[in-house]
Amino acid sequence: MKWMITRGGRVIANVRRLKQWPTKAMNAYDRLRPTTAIESCNCDRLSELVLVDLLTDNPIHCASCRREVDPERIGLTEREAEAVADWHGVVSSLFRLWLDSGEYEDDAKRWLTDPQGQVNQRGREIAIFLSIHHPTRLWYFHDADDPEPVECPVCGDALDTDVNWGVGICRPCHVHI
Ligand SMILES: [Zn+2]
Ligand SMILES: [Zn+2]
Known part of the structure; x- marks a missing residue:
């Protein structure tokens, strides 16, 4: 299934909800916690992770x-969270x-x-350290109005298109697009 973030009605609704955040003192885990249980992953076995901003x-x-996957479920330290x-916050x-x-x-x-910009470099660094817990890739931004990418934006190799959502992945570069 092809999946893209669009500028549709859902996005606007979520942006409104985000304006209420944060109003209470939070620890590092709380900063990453889903605000509603319905958004949490309930898979029996967690395999791979994707770092992606879905406006939550x-x-x-x-x-x-x-x-979403709770940071304590994958054993993140507070510092990692x-x-x-x-x-x-930046992305x-x-x-x-x-x-x-x-x-x-x-x-x-x-x-x-x-791909060499600060937000993507840092995102890939984080994907690499999260991979200590579970193999993790960084979702690379792609404007749906542009041609669909066929190559990894980092190394230029063909993307592995065997994905549940998005266009493809490059595991060596920790990239999902
Ligand atoms: Zn899941
Ligand atoms: Zn690559």
């Missing part, structure tokens, strides 16, 4: 069902700037799509 609090998602939350800010269109759109897209 937690970018750690199950590669199989695409739902903090690093994920910090990176996620979701850029994503929201892109969604907002207008004068932000082009710069935000450039930052989000540059």
Whole structure:
């Protein structure tokens, strides 16, 4: 199944919900916790993870069902959870700037799509350290208006298209697009 984040009604609704966050003191795990149980992965066995901003609090998602995975379930230390939350704050800010269109759109897209850019470099570093717990890949931003990618944006090799969602993955580069 092909899956893309679009600028549809669902996104707007989620952005509204995010404005209520955060209002209470939080520990590092809470920063990544799903706000509703319905968004949590319930797979019996967790295989691979994808780091992706789906406009929720937690970018750690199950590669199989695409739902959020609680940071304690995969044994993240508080420090690791903090690093994920910090990176996620940046990537979701850029994503929201892109969604907002207008004068932000082009710069935000450039930052989000540059494989050597700071947000993607850091995202891949985090995917690599999360892979100590479960093999993890970083979701690379792709504008659905652009041609569908066939190559890994990092190494240029053909993508492995055997995926449940998205276009493909490159395991050596920890990339999912
Ligand atoms: Zn799952
Ligand atoms: Zn690659």
